[in-house]
Amino acid sequence: xxxxxxxxxxxxCLLLIGCSGSKENLTEKPNVLFIAVDxxxxxxxxxxxxxxxxxxxLSRLAEEGVCFxxxxxxxxxxxxxxxxxxxxxxxxxxGMYTNMQIWREVLGDIKTIxxxxxxxxxxxxxxxxxxxxxxxxxxxxEDYYPSKEKHMPNxxxxxxxxxxxxxxxxxxxxxxxxxxIPLSDEETADCGTVDWIIDQLKRExxxxxxxxxxxxxxxxxxxxxxxxxxxxxxxxxxLPAILENDRDxxxxxxxxxxxxxxxxxxxxxxxxxxxxxxxxxxxxxTYSDAMxxxxxxxxxxxxxxxNTIVVLWSDHGWALGExxxxxxxxxxxxxxxxxxxxxxxxxxxxxxxxxxAGIPCNRAVSLLDLYPTLVELCGLPARKELDGHSLVPLLxxxxxxxxxxxxxxxxxxxxxVSKDNWRYLKYVxxxxxxxxxxxxxxxxxxxxxxxxxxxxxxxxxxxYIPKNPHPIVDNANGN
Numbered sequence: 001x002x003x004x005x006x007x008x009x010x011x012x013c014l015l016l017i018g019c020s021g022s023k024e025n026l027t028e029k030p031n032v033l034f035i036a037v038d039x040x041x042x043x044x045x046x047x048x049x050x051x052x053x054x055x056x057x058l059s060r061l062a063e064e065g066v067c068f069x070x071x072x073x074x075x076x077x078x079x080x081x082x083x084x085x086x087x088x089x090x091x092x093x094x095g096m097y098t099n100m101q102i103w104r105e106v107l108g109d110i111k112t113i114x115x116x117x118x119x120x121x122x123x124x125x126x127x128x129x130x131x132x133x134x135x136x137x138x139x140x141x142e143d144y145y146p147s148k149e150k151h152m153p154n155x156x157x158x159x160x161x162x163x164x165x166x167x168x169x170x171x172x173x174x175x176x177x178x179x180x181i182p183l184s185d186e187e188t189a190d191c192g193t194v195d196w197i198i199d200q201l202k203r204e205x206x207x208x209x210x211x212x213x214x215x216x217x218x219x220x221x222x223x224x225x226x227x228x229x230x231x232x233x234x235x236x237x238x239l240p241a242i243l244e245n246d247r248d249x250x251x252x253x254x255x256x257x258x259x260x261x262x263x264x265x266x267x268x269x270x271x272x273x274x275x276x277x278x279x280x281x282x283x284x285x286t287y288s289d290a291m292x293x294x295x296x297x298x299x300x301x302x303x304x305x306x307n308t309i310v311v312l313w314s315d316h317g318w319a320l321g322e323x324x325x326x327x328x329x330x331x332x333x334x335x336x337x338x339x340x341x342x343x344x345x346x347x348x349x350x351x352x353x354x355x356x357a358g359i360p361c362n363r364a365v366s367l368l369d370l371y372p373t374l375v376e377l378c379g380l381p382a383r384k385e386l387d388g389h390s391l392v393p394l395l396x397x398x399x400x401x402x403x404x405x406x407x408x409x410x411x412x413x414x415x416x417v418s419k420d421n422w423r424y425l426k427y428v429x430x431x432x433x434x435x436x437x438x439x440x441x442x443x444x445x446x447x448x449x450x451x452x453x454x455x456x457x458x459x460x461x462x463x464y465i466p467k468n469p470h471p472i473v474d475n476a477n478g479n
Contacts, residue, residue, distance in 0.1 A: 031205075032309050033197075038214070043285055050240070055289040064357055071337065083107060089387055092407065094473070097472050103135060115140050116380065125144060126144055166273065194298075197295060218284035243443065243445040249450070261326050261329060262326075265326055309344050364418040412472075424465075433458065435461070
């Protein structure tokens with residue numbers, strides 16, 4: 001009996017030691033601060049898309065981490081971009097292409113990034129827009145702001161839903177509007193989300209955390225405090241770079257995909273509001289940058305600053321009149337290109353050979369790559385079924401060769417391919433093509449697809465177009 005008791009006590013001690021060791025290893029894993037900024041294009045200081053951009057906090061993050069200067073979304077709308085990023089599965093493999101679809105019904109019982117982190121010992125929580133509007137996913141989170149069932153705070157709309165500065169048109173998005181609002185930063189909805197995330201950073205956590213913060217601006221409507229409009233006096237606002245007759249060398253498929261959004265250009269220019277709209281977008285970007293700065297300061301003042309990986313991304317770019325296009329829903333560069341930055345503190349030790357902090361990476365990468373990158377950085381079991389590729393090699397050395405293309409889709413299954421400095425676009429309705437060398441033509445003004453000397457380059461790029469893409473999945477709100 002004594003021997004039995006002794007063996008039992010010894011077994012219990014070994015079990016406790018093992019549990020203690022497991023907990024210690026678990027808490028040593030790095031935390032993740034996962035920041036999404038809605039509808040943000042390259043009009044930020046680190047990417048140089050607009051000469052008047054004021055984004056000191058995004059510049060600060062780019063200097064502390066790696067800024068991917070040619071990062072691309074998988075689908076040029078919120079829903080396909082976000083659902084593919086968070087699932088790690090490309091639209092052409094799932095049929096998830098449009099904002100009208102219900103992403104969870106299309107993708108089924110997949111494991112999102114926060115789900116996978118929770119499964120592997122993390123506390124996963126978030127606030128604001130991470131998944132697409134009005135499609136919360138309670139099973140992905142252990143806590144959420146405003147709630148697990150309501151992801152979107154009540155964003156302030158002056159005029160009780162009546163447009164303030166943009167005249168109403170039947171065929172225009174009702175939130176296509178801009179205006180200063182009589183609120184302080186602290187009174188805005190995005191600030192409420194940021195402050196909730198900061199409150200989580202002030203807590204003592206027993207587990208490593210995956211903490212997601214969705215910043216809504218510069219999504220429409222561009223309603224931000226007056227001080228941000230004052231930073232861009234209307235008479236000094238510069239319009240985006242435009243080439244006269246830019247549309248002349250575009251195939252019919254490109255023009256038909258553009259037609260719905262061209263209505264915005266006709267309305268804006270008819271009323272002489274192009275500069276006003278650009279002012280509203282610039283003001284909203286600077287406001288969102290201030291929210292990013294507030295969040296980064298909250299992290300810096302917390303006890304987790306040295307053990308937290310920071311990832312910042314936008315779901316896609318945005319057009320403001322280039323090629324007479326507004327908003328998203330196309331596969332051109334300024335719409336397909338997204339913001340992507342990753343900061344890995346030295347104390348995390350995920351990059352034993354050191355990181356390339358402050359050195360931009362000019363390789364073409366996909367937002368699909370974020371899922372496998374975070375899995376590798378945090379030492380979680382690899383997931384071979386993911387469509388992206390870990391960016392860890394580029395975090396070590398941004399100049400190394402990168403053999404993977406970034407593939408972009410539209411809501412009607414047109415496809416674009418970005419690789420190195422080249423972009424190739426192919427349209428589903430007529431087989432029309434566009435080809436651009438971004439080093440020589442960053443605005444995509446000169447379509448090379450019709451020139452015989454580029455036939456071999458087109459053949460090379462066309463190989464990356466999905467051969468049997470999954471068709472668009474219809475569901476309850478299907479498209």
